[in-house]
Amino acid sequence: MRITLNTIPEEIDAEALTIRELLAYKNFTFRLLVIKVNGKLVRREDYDTVTVRDRDQVTVMHLVSGG
């Protein structure tokens, strides 16, 4: 499938991935993320059920403490 990840086109050798699989594939090890698929927020409890498919637009923002 071909997705857009943070505005960058990305070719992934899979038909579909759950959010958790995508994060592992991309080595996103941060504990807290804001994840959106096609503009819609994906909550943490849905990382195993929401899937990313061909032509999806995925946004991943990293939240770290400090302010």
Next chain:
Amino acid sequence: MADRLKSSTVGIAGCGGLGSNCAVALARVGVGHLILADFDVVEQSNLNRQYYFLDQVGQLKVLALKNNILRINPRIRTDTFPERLTPDRIVVIFGQCNVLVEAFDLKEMKLMIAETVMERIPGIPLVLGSGVAGWGKNELLATHRSDNLYICGDETTETSEEVPPLAPRVGIVANMQANVVLELLLGTEW
């Protein structure tokens, strides 16, 4: 431009390093109405980066910040909420803002406000700060946007004992957030 800013309302969720500096920047350019929320009091250890003074140690941050803003521009209206913010209170306090600035310390609170705003008041642009600790590395500081959500910082560097938050980098990101607010209020052209 001045009229547009004067009639604008901006929410500041958290009045620490990011929030105090961002609020002061917005006050200096004449944003007419600022809504300030923070449960904490000023401590001496805050003075390495937060917009407070030694004689304000012990005061509620929202009241100290209100006073500092009024010393810069007494015509600015400030509403103060000295409380720990919850999703319900975020919707009540900030539901009428033109733009909301997230300026919490803890990442769990940053996620909480991001989820709350996107799900319950999605029409309000939210400007997050993430990754402000340390020094140097200007080149890593950036702004990312996804629809109504903006994030300023390096999205990487977390506060720790070895990597504390310090005035320059925190101040840069606070002002990046204020700069995004201006762009949202005034548009990108001048």
